[in-house]
Amino acid sequence: MQVTLKIFRYDPEKDKKPHYDAFKMEAEPTDRVLDLLEKAKGYQDGTISFRRSCAHGVCGSDAMRINGMNRLACKTLVQDLGVNKITVEPILGLPILKDLIVDMEPFFDNYRAVTPYFINDEPAPAKERLQSPEDRERFDDTTKCILCGACTTSCPSFWANDQYLGPSAIVNAHRFIFDSRDKGAAERLAVLNDLFGVYRCHTIFNCTLACPREIQITQAIGEVKKAIATGKLD
Amino acid sequence: MKTHQFEVIVVGAGGAGLMAGLYASKTAKTAVISKLYPTRSHTGAAQGGIGAALGNEEEDRTEWHTYDTVKGSDYLGDQDAIEFMCEEAPGIVYELEHMGLPFSRTAEGRIAQRPFGGHTNNETGVPVRRACYAADRTGHMILQTLYQQCVKNNVTFFDEFQVLDMIVVNGKAAGVVTIELATGELHVFHAKAVIFATGGYGRVWEITTNAYANTGDGIAITLRHGIPAEDMEFFQFHPTGIYKMGILITEGVRGEGGVLINDKGERFMAKEEYAPHVKDLASRDVVSRAMYLEMKNGLGIGGKRYLYLDVRPETVNKYAALDGRTNPDGTPYTVTADDILSRLPDIIDFCKTYLGVDPVVDPMPVQPTAHYAMGGIPTNVKGEVVIDKKNTVMPGVYAAGETSCVSVHGSNRLGTNSLLDLVVFGKQAGVNAAEYARGTDFQPLPADPAGPAREQLARLRNSSGAERISTIGTEMKAVMFDHVGVFRTEAGMTEAVEKIRELKERFKHIRLDDRGTVFNMELLNAWELGNLLDIAEVTAVSALTRRESRGAHARDDYPERNDKKWMKHTLAWLQEDGVKLDYKPVTFTKYEPKVRVY
Known part of the structure; x- marks a missing residue:
């Protein structure tokens, strides 16, 4: 089938303001949007710039807006879109550096703010710390995060104020708060119990829809809110 | 140009690089440089286990x-x-x-x-x-956990910095030259020790599980510094990649009881000529070859170039009963659809996304896919790079993970041993590089340390031919997949060597569209293609010369393993006029070579 790929373009060395370029090409319904971007870059215009690596939805490099929705270009097939006009634009709320490439540093700053690492200062046993399958299951969903930013940059609260930590940071806090082996929950809940913490979430569900890993993000944020309100982790 | 000084520089931030960075930074001033954000590294794509x-x-x-x-x-x-x-x-x-x-x-x-x-x-x-x-x-969890620990321990990162060259002074490491992708500016990292943890090079082949980033940068750089590459002819083709796309379907599927099925509905791995004892759980080289032979004999599904991987509960339970498989407590092994869902959630997601197939309901179409480099930069168990058949150490240069060849995988790696290799030898390289740095001084930097890298980029940028890098890349991948793949012949590999040399010549006449400095990804891709071409040549020549079949290197014309002549590691040097080969002995402790039966 013939498709038209319309790409957001901005080169800070040349352009005063962004524009769009359209590329016509033959595509299979099962082609990934990333395949189309590669085709356009490889055979029509080598200046098109975007990040990508694994090409199958696990590395988190190629989050972008595809026909208005935050998605991974490597996990979106032409047939999923149901149309042959495809528009790709950078994710919103982060500074645009070139074409589809945005500055991810503010996103990673928010990630680092929630102490996203295991905390347990007790001496470790000779073998593994024990954890029941049920306790392991408690935080399974939030271990899936690949830090692609699709959720955070779909969130109107984040667009309004990028001091809001955003869904991804809260997901990564959740992953440790509800890990029975971890002892840092109080510290993390204090960070999230802040003007720019969980209460900026107004349960709009954009994040949950955007997540390419299908993490129930709004639910995870709700669980963190409840833990703050009740002081209990259950 | 900017200059930084660290005692230890780690290049690459996958499992090996992060482990090396964690350990080196405990005692030495360390920085980790990566062309990707660390959590984008390909360790994250590993699935089944360690x-x-x-x-x-x-x-x-x-x-x-x-x-x-x-x-x-x-x-x-x-x-x-x-x-x-x-x-x-x-x-x-x-x-x-x-x-x-x-x-x-x-x-x-x-x-x-x-x-x-x-x-x-x-x-x-x-x-x-x-x-x-x-x-x-499992790989995702290892990558995330190690990065989290680096955040916890304030490890210094330079994200989206592409390494271009190593600086060598007096035969010792003196640092690396990099380009900052966001600005196009060259940065020199003056260092006492350099650890390459740059991963594999599966992008040499058309059908691959590997990420776009897997372009063998560390191997290409060390080759250009006269360091050999070891055992490059041994590249693993994983049996189960998603048909046409190559995306990895973990061996864990077969671990959970999944079986491979041909067009006649036979579980062909049980055939006497393949692996009658462990069947679908034979080593990867054995399974990939069996699949190739089935397809060659017209037993691909509908006569096409794929087979079925079947993990539907009824299939798993049928063959588990036939095999007499039991649980640890001795009860018969059975699974439900929910068990499959909970143990293989990502596989099910991949199949639904890319194939529209739900593996609990329908079998998955799979074909062998280029997966893992057993060969690489020669090292010893300390992670030190060794540069000749006497295992002479090059001071200050280290390598770990897929980019290295210790050699723990020989001619074929077992599943789960790559994640193990990463963490074990990443740690060794980190600890030993830091210790080396403590006992040595910085080598003086040359007058213009970034000179060679700058010239290399200028050649790519200013080349005014008509060739597109995407065309050259596509031709390379095709010839390597056809002729230096699962099965190999003298004629095919000879053709591949010639083709790669032709492509290297044409690569001198490329033309890039992007003349900018900010995130010039085209320039980066061109540089990476240069690496892949060098590595493809070394791989094809090493393979052509080894006249036997061993592990992942299987030849139609020399079908037997020949221990008398070929029980030795290949060392390949890249030279102006081609590839020079030499060999070094394999280290034995107590295991005598036997015929390999599964």
């Missing part, structure tokens, strides 16, 4: 893991290195758990383990549960 004889599910022993790895390597692995890795395995898996890695759990709360190809109880010959797993995203 091998360690914990014995959590049933009896297991480190010596069995060692022997299985030696046998899996088709006796080309260095046995001292394999012993070291397998002995370190339980301790390092516990260490990962103590870092918070969320392994799946047994009913008793211990780390869960599953069977994997080539891992057996050496007394009964039956597959053993040795792969420690976190659902089917």
Whole structure:
């Protein structure tokens, strides 16, 4: 089938303001949007710039807006879109550096703010710390995060104020708060119990829809809110 | 141009690089440089598990893991290195758990383990549960956990910095030259020790599990500095990639009881000529070859170039009953659709996304896919790079992970041993590089340390031919997949060598569209293609010269292993006029070569 790929373009060395370029090409319904971007870059215009690596939805490099929705270009097939006009634009709320490439540093700053690492200062046993399958299951969903930013940059609260930590940071806090082996929950809940913490979430569900890993993000944020309100982790 | 000074520089931020960075930074001023954000690294795509004889599910022993790895390597692995890795395995898996890695759990709360190809109880010959797993995203968990620990320990990162060159002074490491992708500016990192943890080079082949980023940068750079590459002819084709796309479907599917099926509906791995004992859980080289032969004999599904991987509960239960497979408590092994969903969630997601197939309802179309480099930069067990057949150490240069060749995988790697290799030897490289740095001074930087890198980029940027890099890349991948793939012949490989040389010539006449400095990804891709072409040439020449079949190197014209002539590691040097080869002996401890039967 013939498709038209319309790409957001901005080169800070040349352009005063962004524009769009359209590329016509033959595509299979099962082609990934990333395949189309590669085709356009490889055979029509080598200046098109975007990040990508694994090409199958696990590395988190190629989050972008595809026909208005935050998605991974490597996990979106032409047939999923149901149309042959495809528009790709950078994710919103982060500074645009070139074409589809945005500055991810503010996103990673928010990630680092929630102490996203295991905390347990007790001496470790000779073998593994024990954890029941049920306790392991408690935080399974939030271990899936690949830090692609699709959720955070779909969130109107984040667009309004990028001091809001955003869904991804809260997901990564959740992953440790509800890990029975971890002892840092109080510290993390204090960070999230802040003007720019969980209460900026107004349960709009954009994040949950955007997540390419299908993490129930709004639910995870709700669980963190409840833990703050009740002081209990259950 | 900017200049920085660190005692230890780690290049690459996958499992090996992060482990090296964590350990080196404990005692030395260290920075980790990566062309990707660390969590984008390809370690995150590993699925099935990390091998360690914990014995959590049933009896297991480190010596069995060692022997299985030696046998899996088709006796080309260095046995001292394999012993070291397998002995370190339980301790390092516990260490990962103590870092918070969320392994799946047994009913008793211990780390869960599953069977994997080539891992057996050496007394009964039956597959053993040795792969420690976190659902089917073990690599993702390792990568995330190690990055989290780096954040915790304030490890210094330079993200989206592409390494271009190593600086060598007086025969010792003096640092690296990099380009900052966001600005196009060159940065020199003056260092006492350099650790390459730059991953594999699967992008040489058309159908691959590998990420776009897997372009063998560390190997290409060291080759250009006169350091040989070891055993490059041994590249693993994973049996089960998604048809046409190559996306990895973990061996864990077969570990959970999935089977390969041909067009006649036969579970062909059970045939006498393939692997009548462990069947679908034979070593990867054996399974990929069996698949190739089935397809060659017209038994691909509908006569096409794929087979079915079937993990539907009714299929799993049928063959588990036939095999007499039991649970650790002795009851018959059975699974439900929910068990499959909970143990292989990502596989199910991939199949639904890319194939529209739900593996619980329908079988998955799969074909062998280029997966893993057994060869690479030669090192010893300390992670030190060794540059000749006498294993002479090059001071200050280290390598770890897929980019290195210790050699623990020999001519064929067992599943779960790559994640193990990363953490064991990443740690070794980090510890030993830091110790080396403590006892040595900085080498003086040359007058213009970035000169060669700058010239290299200028040649690419200013080249005014008509060739597109995408065309050259596509032709390279096709010829390598057709002729330096699962099965090889003298004529095919000769053609591949000629073709690669032609492509290298044409590569001198490329034309890039992007003349900018900010995120010039086209320039980066061109530089990476140059690496792939050099590596393809070294791989094809090493393969053409080895006239035997061993592990992943299978030849139609020399179908037997020839220990008398070829029980030796290949060393390949890249020179102006081609590839120079030499060989070094394999290290044996106590395992005599035997015929390999599964």
